[in-house]
Amino acid sequence: xxxxxxxxxxxxxxxxxxxxxxYILHKYSSPIAGxxxxxxxxxxHLIERFELKGVKVEMxxxxxxxxxxxxxxxxxxxxxxxxxxxxxxxxxAHEVGHAIQFNKGEAVTKLRxxxxxxxxxxxxLGSVILMSIPVLTxxxxxxxxxxxxxxxxxxxxxxSVLMYAAILPEEYDASYNKALPILAxxxxxxxxxxxxxxxxxxxxxxxxxxxxxxxxxxxRWFRMIR
Numbered sequence: 001x002x003x004x005x006x007x008x009x010x011x012x013x014x015x016x017x018x019x020x021x022x023y024i025l026h027k028y029s030s031p032i033a034g035x036x037x038x039x040x041x042x043x044x045h046l047i048e049r050f051e052l053k054g055v056k057v058e059m060x061x062x063x064x065x066x067x068x069x070x071x072x073x074x075x076x077x078x079x080x081x082x083x084x085x086x087x088x089x090x091x092x093a094h095e096v097g098h099a100i101q102f103n104k105g106e107a108v109t110k111l112r113x114x115x116x117x118x119x120x121x122x123x124x125l126g127s128v129i130l131m132s133i134p135v136l137t138x139x140x141x142x143x144x145x146x147x148x149x150x151x152x153x154x155x156x157x158x159x160s161v162l163m164y165a166a167i168l169p170e171e172y173d174a175s176y177n178k179a180l181p182i183l184a185x186x187x188x189x190x191x192x193x194x195x196x197x198x199x200x201x202x203x204x205x206x207x208x209x210x211x212x213x214x215x216x217x218x219x220r221w222f223r224m225i226r
Contacts, residue, residue, distance in 0.1 A: 017209035024202040028086040028195050029079065039080040039088035046096045046182065047074070052103045057081075065091050065203075067098035069109070074099055086192055090179065090199035093187075097178030101170065111167045119163030119211070126156030161211040168208065175200035 037045070043057045052072075059082075060066075060075040067074050074095045080088045101109045130153040183196050 017205060018213040021202040021206055021209045024198050025087050025091070028090075028199055029083070029088070031084045032086065032192075035084035035089070037084070039076055039083050039092035042089055042187070043074050043076065043092040043096050046093065047099065050096075050100055050103070052096075052099050055099050055103070065095055067095045067102070069098075069102040069112075072099075086188070086195050087199055089188065090183065090196045091203055093179035093183055094174050094200055094203040097174030097182075098170075100178050101174060106173075108170045108173050111170045115163045115166040116207075119160045119166075122156050122163065123160040123211070126153045126160065129153050129156065157211075161208065164207040164211040168204065171204035171207065175204045179203075 040057050040059070046052075047055045047057065054072045055074060056072065057074045057076065060077055062077050062079070064075050064077050065080055074092075076092060076095065080091045082088075130150070133150065133153075179200055180193075180197060184193060188196055
């Protein structure tokens with residue numbers, strides 16, 4: 001019974017945040033009558049308003065919402081780019097918030113430069129190690145290799161979660177110090193600001209929630225290896 005409860009707690013911890021993020025973004029994704037513009041139109045307007053020179057807005061694939069400081073591109077998924085929902089407006093403002101951070105050269109942007117690339121590299125390394133376990137076990141014919149590989153895979157996944165958590169201050173700044181005050185300046189009626197705050201919180205937690213969900217995917221690796 002205790003083992004079952006521990007497993008349930010682990011699953012809730014690993015996948016709960018990701019489910020919550022998806023739920024919030026979906027909950028407020030319906031078009032709102034009277035919304036003056038789409039997510040992309042708001043993003044373009046804010047780029048012009050804050051004089052973010054060289055920053056462009058492009059449509060990405062489904063689920064792709066990010067700001068690329070190297071390319072100076074605010075990438076918005078189709079539902080955000082063309083959407084007239086609270087989610088579309090809030091997500092667009094959040095990504096422009098990142099553009100404002102980098103345009104001003106704020107210290108918080110150094111967190112992404114320091115940790116985001118490492119987090120992605122470590123996660124890929126963990127995936128490669130897990131994929132190579134069956135082959136190495138057959139070649140070396142030692143169960144110890146399998147257990148060592150699994151341990152390394154788990155550690156790399158957990159380290160990637162910590163790396164993503166390290167950039168939370170940048171994400172929260174883009175949501176609460178940039179996007180939220182901007183939206184409160186007449187871009188959204190007061191009655192929608194509570195919902196906007198929830199959406200922006202989901203935006204800030206997207207990276208960490210995704211990384212935690214990746215930890216849960218280790219169970220699929222274990223089943224395949226068995």
